[in-house]
Amino acid sequence: MKLAKKTLDERLDRLYDVIIVGGGAGGLSAGIYTQRYLLSSLIIEKGRGRSFWMQDLRNYLGLPPTTPGRELLKQGQEHYLSLGGDYLRAYVEAVKDEGDYFSVRVKVGMKDSIYPVFRSKYLIAASGIIDNLPQLENMQNVYDYAGYNLHVCMICDGYEMADRRCGLFVNSEANINTAFVLNWFTPYLFVFTMGLFPVSDAMRQKLADHGYRLIETPIKQFLGENHEMTGVELVDGTVIPLETGLVAMGAHYHKDYLAGLNLQQAGENLVTDEMCRTSHPRIFALGDLKQGLNQVSIAVADGTLAATAIWREIRRASPARRWEADPAMAAP
Amino acid sequence: MKLAKKTLDERLDRLYDVIIVGGGAGGLSAGIYTQRYLLSSLIIEKGRGRSFWMQDLRNYLGLPPTTPGRELLKQGQEHYLSLGGDYLRAYVEAVKDEGDYFSVRVKVGMKDSIYPVFRSKYLIAASGIIDNLPQLENMQNVYDYAGYNLHVCMICDGYEMADRRCGLFVNSEANINTAFVLNWFTPYLFVFTMGLFPVSDAMRQKLADHGYRLIETPIKQFLGENHEMTGVELVDGTVIPLETGLVAMGAHYHKDYLAGLNLQQAGENLVTDEMCRTSHPRIFALGDLKQGLNQVSIAVADGTLAATAIWREIRRASPARRWEADPAMAAP
Numbered sequence: 001m002k003l004a005k006k007t008l009d010e011r012l013d014r015l016y017d018v019i020i021v022g023g024g025a026g027g028l029s030a031g032i033y034t035q036r037y038l039l040s041s042l043i044i045e046k047g048r049g050r051s052f053w054m055q056d057l058r059n060y061l062g063l064p065p066t067t068p069g070r071e072l073l074k075q076g077q078e079h080y081l082s083l084g085g086d087y088l089r090a091y092v093e094a095v096k097d098e099g100d101y102f103s104v105r106v107k108v109g110m111k112d113s114i115y116p117v118f119r120s121k122y123l124i125a126a127s128g129i130i131d132n133l134p135q136l137e138n139m140q141n142v143y144d145y146a147g148y149n150l151h152v153c154m155i156c157d158g159y160e161m162a163d164r165r166c167g168l169f170v171n172s173e174a175n176i177n178t179a180f181v182l183n184w185f186t187p188y189l190f191v192f193t194m195g196l197f198p199v200s201d202a203m204r205q206k207l208a209d210h211g212y213r214l215i216e217t218p219i220k221q222f223l224g225e226n227h228e229m230t231g232v233e234l235v236d237g238t239v240i241p242l243e244t245g246l247v248a249m250g251a252h253y254h255k256d257y258l259a260g261l262n263l264q265q266a267g268e269n270l271v272t273d274e275m276c277r278t279s280h281p282r283i284f285a286l287g288d289l290k291q292g293l294n295q296v297s298i299a300v301a302d303g304t305l306a307a308t309a310i311w312r313e314i315r316r317a318s319p320a321r322r323w324e325a326d327p328a329m330a331a332p
Numbered sequence: 333m334k335l336a337k338k339t340l341d342e343r344l345d346r347l348y349d350v351i352i353v354g355g356g357a358g359g360l361s362a363g364i365y366t367q368r369y370l371l372s373s374l375i376i377e378k379g380r381g382r383s384f385w386m387q388d389l390r391n392y393l394g395l396p397p398t399t400p401g402r403e404l405l406k407q408g409q410e411h412y413l414s415l416g417g418d419y420l421r422a423y424v425e426a427v428k429d430e431g432d433y434f435s436v437r438v439k440v441g442m443k444d445s446i447y448p449v450f451r452s453k454y455l456i457a458a459s460g461i462i463d464n465l466p467q468l469e470n471m472q473n474v475y476d477y478a479g480y481n482l483h484v485c486m487i488c489d490g491y492e493m494a495d496r497r498c499g500l501f502v503n504s505e506a507n508i509n510t511a512f513v514l515n516w517f518t519p520y521l522f523v524f525t526m527g528l529f530p531v532s533d534a535m536r537q538k539l540a541d542h543g544y545r546l547i548e549t550p551i552k553q554f555l556g557e558n559h560e561m562t563g564v565e566l567v568d569g570t571v572i573p574l575e576t577g578l579v580a581m582g583a584h585y586h587k588d589y590l591a592g593l594n595l596q597q598a599g600e601n602l603v604t605d606e607m608c609r610t611s612h613p614r615i616f617a618l619g620d621l622k623q624g625l626n627q628v629s630i631a632v633a634d635g636t637l638a639a640t641a642i643w644r645e646i647r648r649a650s651p652a653r654r655w656e657a658d659p660a661m662a663a664p
Binding site: 025028029032033035036037038058059060061062063064065067072075076079082083155158159162180181183184185186187188189209210211212274292293295297298300301302303304305308311315318320321322323324 | 357360361364365367368369370390391392393394395396397399404407408411414415487490491494512513515516517518519520521541542543544606624625627629630632633634635636637640643647650652653654655656
């Protein structure tokens, strides 16, 4: 059921089989599988994750390619709740390993917040990432286009950028290299550094050799209307007409609550085995938090894998159910 | 486009980037990703695979849990065709490795069959498995219930079997062990061997210890109506009332066309790496054909992985696209 401030007291003495941090594609899939394995679970979702911002989910089998990410989340939430899972809108502050179980401290409510602590045998970290965006004075101007034709994922939306005049927005020289992959889809590239870092001579030369424009002047604003970005205005008044854009400025990883658990990482990503198990035997990580492709389909499969691994372990540690357990169901 | 006998001639001199054998969940996902990577692909689907028979797909994020498998396939096929992929209803007879490319010989049409040969750089084996079913004189009686409440996948449908009087239909002593996993969902188990094999004394004892019934008399027919199986009638006239059932009789692997390519196997499954690549560097295997869970979500993710690995390889082997490639798109 959907928990709220008033109803969550009765859950505080429960030991959940699994607490899932994050109600995006991975977390919801893990929750659906967990409940279908007859295990108990609680999804804690802070809201407004990466898939929430996705205007069109164009590459997920079974849904029309115009399905917004929030539709997927809505459907998944209903699906999960119909299986008896618990769902709480809250922010996970800290997870503590108590030996046999985890204590999960959350903040509920922005005003008059309360800080309940839930407990579970297993933890699934499905809290994902959020893309860094160009920082303009008026951030609403960025949000007007991000997730529409100002994309954040080349694998998801490269197809829509094909042969278009495309802005590539970067915050480091390393990220400029995205241009030399993005050129598979379009060679009409304008690389915007926004003056955030110096560009080496070697990189300038490489961009020039490919005919890609390098623009280092900071951006004043994105131009366009109805969420259709049509160009960029620089602070010096120059206007660069564009048809599409890709932001490649890295991402923020939502995993502060895992600090202190000493999970093995590769860069910012959590290292996991083939069942999405981290270096802690009772913590799993899904989707964008772990190594691999940041795709909805991958996160959904990750949820399947983690829930299955947990079920197998709990099942094997449980006594076998004998027919005699319920004499009411008489044998013929 | 959908190819037919009349229209496929023009495709015979094409070298596809990828030919995908099988248009189930894995093949369609691979096709959608391949087309979105601006690669060319052909899906060859023989029809009536495992997901086609699935009456309710209850554990796939984004779709209501009453969605029939054929709905997923229909939506996926439209999605794939909208991206310009080629799709052919045909049976793949043989694949030959010609060094730089594969020759794929297919049989088109049940009557007046023709045998065209298509060519591709990469091959994706997504042809799946089909479950073995109890062989009764009247097979229609089996089809009336299989995929409804006579299930073939415990992970998919164990939830629906919870605490129900359940028949487990097996064709080997090894498969009887399914009972000791299925008992997580229900202990009210009737194991039907149908007299196909002798049962060891140790197994008889183990079943008896758990209170599970062993029934070795062959089955005359399933009982029920409107696809709701309500029991089994044995050849001696005995009737065993049931509420649900699971068939655990192994499966047939659709991979005859790979014979001669010497792909590494583990039992009947193809061995693959983390991107679904088989032991042949240009052949990938997805979903039920490879090791791992036989789940729609896994097959869909596998399609993502294989298509991405192929794209990366083709992209890296291709010359970089420079702006000058198309002077019509003038720089400002």
